[in-house]
Amino acid sequence: MRTQIGIIGAGPAGLFLSHLLHREGIESVVLESHTREYIESRVRAGVLEQGTTDLMMATGVGERMRREGLVHEGVEIRFGEGRHLRIDFKALTGRGIVVYAQQEVIKDLVAARMAAGGEIVFGAEAVAVEDVEGEKPRIRYRKDGVEHSIECDFIAGCDGFHGVARASVPEKVLAIYERVYPFGWLGILAQTRPASEELIYANHERGFALMSMRSPEVSRLYVQCSPEENLAEWPDARIWEELHLRLGLGERLKEGPVLQKNVAPMRSFVAEPMRFGKLFLAGDAAHIVPATGAKGLNMAVTDVRVLAKGLKEFYSKGRTDLLDRYSEICLRHCWKVQRFSWWMTSVLHRFPEDNAFDRRRQLAELDYLAGSRAAQQSLAENYVGLGVDGLDADGLDV
Ligand code: APR
Ligand code: PHB
Numbered sequence: 001m002r003t004q005i006g007i008i009g010a011g012p013a014g015l016f017l018s019h020l021l022h023r024e025g026i027e028s029v030v031l032e033s034h035t036r037e038y039i040e041s042r043v044r045a046g047v048l049e050q051g052t053t054d055l056m057m058a059t060g061v062g063e064r065m066r067r068e069g070l071v072h073e074g075v076e077i078r079f080g081e082g083r084h085l086r087i088d089f090k091a092l093t094g095r096g097i098v099v100y101a102q103q104e105v106i107k108d109l110v111a112a113r114m115a116a117g118g119e120i121v122f123g124a125e126a127v128a129v130e131d132v133e134g135e136k137p138r139i140r141y142r143k144d145g146v147e148h149s150i151e152c153d154f155i156a157g158c159d160g161f162h163g164v165a166r167a168s169v170p171e172k173v174l175a176i177y178e179r180v181y182p183f184g185w186l187g188i189l190a191q192t193r194p195a196s197e198e199l200i201y202a203n204h205e206r207g208f209a210l211m212s213m214r215s216p217e218v219s220r221l222y223v224q225c226s227p228e229e230n231l232a233e234w235p236d237a238r239i240w241e242e243l244h245l246r247l248g249l250g251e252r253l254k255e256g257p258v259l260q261k262n263v264a265p266m267r268s269f270v271a272e273p274m275r276f277g278k279l280f281l282a283g284d285a286a287h288i289v290p291a292t293g294a295k296g297l298n299m300a301v302t303d304v305r306v307l308a309k310g311l312k313e314f315y316s317k318g319r320t321d322l323l324d325r326y327s328e329i330c331l332r333h334c335w336k337v338q339r340f341s342w343w344m345t346s347v348l349h350r351f352p353e354d355n356a357f358d359r360r361r362q363l364a365e366l367d368y369l370a371g372s373r374a375a376q377q378s379l380a381e382n383y384v385g386l387g388v389d390g391l392d393a394d395g396l397d398v
Contacts, residue, residue: 001029001150001151002150002151002152003029003119003150003151003152004021004026004027004152004153005017005018005021005026005027005028005029005155006028006137006150006152006156007029007031008030008129008164008165009030009157009159009163010030010032010106011039011158011159011160011283011284012102012105013158013282013284013300013303014156015120016300016301016304017158017308018113019109019113019118021311021312022113024311024316025315026315028118029152030113030119030120031121031126031150032123032124033126034123035122036110036120039106039110042103043101043187043260044297045291045296046099046100046212046213046214047212047293047297048069048098048100049097049385050096050097050385051302052301052385053098055305056108064104065098065100068104069098070099070215070216071097071098072096072097073096074088074089074198075199075200076198076199076200077202077203077348077366078200078202078203078248079363079366080203083367085366086198088376089384092376092380092381093377093384095385096384097384101214121141121143123144124141124148126139126159126163126164128140128164129157129165129279132276133276133277134277136151137154137277137279138151139152139155154279154311155280156280156304156307157282157285157286158285159285160284161284165281166286169281170276173276176269177268177271177272178267178269179268180227180266180267181290182227182351182353183207183208183224183266183350184224184227184228184263184264184265184266185210185222185223185225185263185291186222186223186225186231186234186262186263187220187260187264188220188222188260188261189214189218189220189261190218190220190257191217191218191257191259192219192257193216193256194212194213194218194219195219195247195254196211196249199212200249201348202247203347203350203362204247206246206350208292208348208349209223209224209243209247211253221243222291223239223246224349227263227265229263231263234261240255266292266345267290268289268341269288271287272327273327275323275327280326282300282307282330283300283303283304286303287299287334287338290341290342292344292345293341298337299334302333306322306329306330306388306391309322310323325390328390329389329390329391332389333386333389337382340382347366
């Protein structure tokens with residue numbers, strides 16, 4: 001088999017890339033190790049930056065998101081003894097976010113690719129990428145026990161943190177920057193009306209908590225836990241008790257049947273550069289952020305916007321300058337998002353190594369945020385999404 005762009009992974013990065021390339025008349029094949037049902041039901045985050053929703057609308061995959069997504073113009077932060085503040089995104093930036101589950105974005109993208117005759121090979125596990133520095137880059141993959149190979153002009157490694165693409169780059173080429181946090185998030189999906197119209201982040205003595213949602217009837221709630229927490233030790237009643245204590249919402253937080261429960265570790269990670277020969281890494285394959293602020297999907301979308309535009313310039317004008325700057329442009333943006341995700345995480349969680357000074361400093365930081373428009377504006381502009389230097393200047397023409 002042969003294609004122009006071989007894409008490994010049908011997460012947000014791989015599917016969005018394939019969709020954007022199709023719009024430019026560039027052909028691609030997406031290889032995905034799991035089934036369609038699996039990727040369409042995997043519970044992940046659910047906050048879309050305005051840049052992401054604008055792109056979905058502009059490229060024809062935003063209609064259901066426009067109807068079903070929940071537009072939010074701010075978030076609430078609770079801390080100390082009963083203090084709370086609201087960050088008013090709309091007033092501070094003129095922009096907002098949309099709460100729409102990642103698996104819904106996946107469903108919309110898969111449907112669009114299928115309708116356009118796009119090729120997504122499910123149950124196809126990439127096992128190696130070869131000759132990315134040579135003339136015939138190819139992906140070797142296994143499907144139903146049989147090995148196949150696909151030859152391409154370029155390969156996009158959109159295969160997540162544990163994929164094969166980054167692992168195939170020689171170790172001496174990659175610089176790894178990493179921080180593993182001493183806690184995780186225990187998340188539940190519950191059949192209950194969200195306690196508030198907007199997200200609520202809480203910094204509490206007992207640890208972080210978050211009230212988010214998926215729809216007017218389904219809440220998504222999290223509590224800080226240990227990174228290797230045993231779910232068996234968290235019966236539903238214990239989770240609700242912690243949520244009540246940490247969120248302090250009283251009667252507003254209504255309990256309901258727990259539909260799903262999971263523990264996610266928290267990590268900051270960047271691999272540089274994001275390009276090796278004709279292999280481009282995008283999304284979680286190149287970088288991971290802790291969940292606070294929900295930047296993972298949005299950053300993956302930024303990467304593939306840059307990549308799609310670079311490939312468009314290459315195929316339409318024979319120019320390689322944008323492709324040559326892919327890694328530099330994405331990393332510059334990525335590091336700013338890393339900084340913000342790290343900051344949100346450090347200001348809202350309890351760190352086991354923190355002493356009484358650190359705790360007071362953390363509360364002072366939130367007190368400062370509560371009283372400073374400048375501090376709120378900084379949070380707001382990062383939360384709704386930063387522009388991409390080197391890309392946005394010439395508009396969203398992908
Ligand atoms: N062969 C084929 N597919 C693979 C392989 C492989 N060897 N390894 C991984 N995959 C697939 C996974 O099954 C998954 O569907 O690649 C996909 C990677 O998707 P994501 O992990 O969602 O990564 P990405 O598209 O970069 O999106 C990043 O989505 O996963 C969230 O938290 C993440 O929000 C972040 C965003
Ligand atoms: C979510 O709804 O899953 C979510 C929301 C906000 C975050 C992280 C996750 O910061």
